[in-house]
Amino acid sequence: MHKAVFRIKSDSPYAGSTSQNNTRIELWCNDHCDLLHIAGDEQTDVVEHVSMEVGVREQIETNGERTIITDACLKEYGDDYIEAHLAANDCLLLPPLRYERGAKIVRVLALDPANLSMLYSDISAEHEVTVESKQELTSVRSETPVLAASTFLPTLSDRQREVFLAAFEQGYYEIPRGTTTSEIAEIVGGGRRTVEHHLRRAEEKLANAFAEYL
Template identity: 50%
Template sequence: MYEALFEISGGVAYEDATQGTDAKIELWCNDHCDLLHVGNDANEAVRGEIEAAVGVRDTITEGSEYVVVTDECLKPHTQDNVETHLAATECLLLPPLRYERGAKLCRVFALDPANLTAFYREINERYRVTVRSKRETTTIDREHPLLSLHSAIPTLSDRQREAIVAAHEAGYYAIPRGTTTTELGTELGIDRRTFEEHLRRAENKLLGALVERLYG
């Protein structure tokens, strides 16, 4: 089996709400309604777009994240859904759909890599598409079937990703440390306190995801 992660933008539902923010939406379709997990400090624009698109039946809130049960399924309210191209190219979609940074992320599987190429060609005629990754799936973890690195790693903002990559490359996590947060902040053109905030947020997200996998 072959897997590809596609980033799709342009006329995709919920992309405007996540554009320019760290907000992330995960969607599980149930035909009559959708189950959404909305996280990463989602703003009111996200809630407003969901309400306007399909209505909100119920919401469970925990801190800056919440779970939404919608009144209706999103698919009938959108034209030329990406999903309509799956059957034509004999591909499979693995939920949830993810929306972040103004785009929709789809994990698509096929028995033949040529089918993934056909799917890409079809949607690329209608949307702006980037292939994030493509690989052959040879093993399946019983506890986490079809788990990929992309589904295990949380979404970081551009600044958070920049901060933690810079820290790693400069030896901040080496023993002894090869640099300081003051030096790293100067390198990125920001003050020490701002750099440390980006770094700690990135560390918190990554560690949280790791601990969840260890105990999941």
């Protein structure tokens, strides 16, 4: 399998919003709307630009980055031309699309490297294209998730967090267990029954948060 990364100069709303700054947009298209992950120093200006051009339905801000659901799909703005070329040249798009410095970054997979060359030829006939990289792959790794872990981790109290981390660090969850709740109580201070209560509450919250992803 072979991979190529193309930088395509673009005047689409997303590319345009990054043309004068170092903010990066990653896009997952859902036909009726887009899911965007925005990172960089001037996110407010980018979000305002996207809001005016495409519309913003909802946004979440976490750890200095934003996840946005748009009102419409960028395909409505004629930014889907790459799909026809992909199909014609037997190539696959590796999401997400990325927009930065006024360009669209497209990562493409193909079984035959000649298909990547033909794809480049087709796109460059209509757009200004630069080949960022080209390589043979032995595997395809998953990308950074759209949502940071902190967006779905449960909120533990300070005491629950302290007790749970102490239990983990002392080997409570190893097989066989490396410590007991009595020993954990001595480390964090407090009675064994109270420590066990905090530990069970932390475990319950973590189990409830992760069960839906299993």
